[in-house]
Amino acid sequence: MHFNLAGFLFISAALAAPFAIGAHHPAKTVNMKPTMALNETTLGHAVVSNHCQLPLYLWSVGENISPQNVVQPGQNYSEVFRHDPKTGGVAIKITTVMDGLYTSAPQTVFAYNLVDNVVWYDLSDVFGDPFMGEFVSLLPSEPAIRWKEGVPPSGSQVRISEAMVDLVLTAC
Numbered sequence: 001m002h003f004n005l006a007g008f009l010f011i012s013a014a015l016a017a018p019f020a021i022g023a024h025h026p027a028k029t030v031n032m033k034p035t036m037a038l039n040e041t042t043l044g045h046a047v048v049s050n051h052c053q054l055p056l057y058l059w060s061v062g063e064n065i066s067p068q069n070v071v072q073p074g075q076n077y078s079e080v081f082r083h084d085p086k087t088g089g090v091a092i093k094i095t096t097v098m099d100g101l102y103t104s105a106p107q108t109v110f111a112y113n114l115v116d117n118v119v120w121y122d123l124s125d126v127f128g129d130p131f132m133g134e135f136v137s138l139l140p141s142e143p144a145i146r147w148k149e150g151v152p153p154s155g156s157q158v159r160i161s162e163a164m165v166d167l168v169l170t171a172c
């Protein structure tokens, strides 16, 4: 399978413009056509890999909020990239606290937007930093997303990747 590099570079240039995951559909402005039809078999996954000593609690949020997923130490959460019909983007919200989504506990948010054959994604924290003092990475990413102390650096964390490639968030 070929990744459309020209399309990628064109999109990268467009990224200089303001971009909010879920709010806009950047492909509309650059009029990128899909070069192949990706399906459940060929699409990659959003993976959350729990290397911490404690369970993680996670919700996949688009138009609807998934039930709480409990990710035990050493286990993974995984979903095939999807395009939400209403919001476009999907936010995987992670806390170290049971029911944390509903109590505004510190959350790490892995947001992605599947657009044709690429995924735009970023990583951010809200209501505090659930992994403060721990290592957090979201790979592959260029430049690499690695939070050595579990705290996001300032500046944009938005990245782009081929949609057939798994993106793995590793906590601790």
Ligand SMILES: *[C@@H]1O[C@H](CO)[C@@H](O)[C@H](O)[C@H]1NC(C)=O
Residues within 6 Å of the ligand: 037, 038, 039, 040, 041, 042
């Ligand atoms: C998914 O796409 C691949 C590659 O184009 C194709 O070989 C496969 O049959 C497709 N699977 C489904 C379930 O449509």
Ligand SMILES: *[C@@H]1O[C@H](CO)[C@@H](O)[C@H](O)[C@H]1NC(C)=O
Residues within 6 Å of the ligand: 047, 049, 074, 075, 076, 166, 168
């Ligand atoms: C979790 O995901 C990572 C990255 O894909 C993989 O290397 C590891 O084997 C997975 N672990 C489990 C328990 O499935």
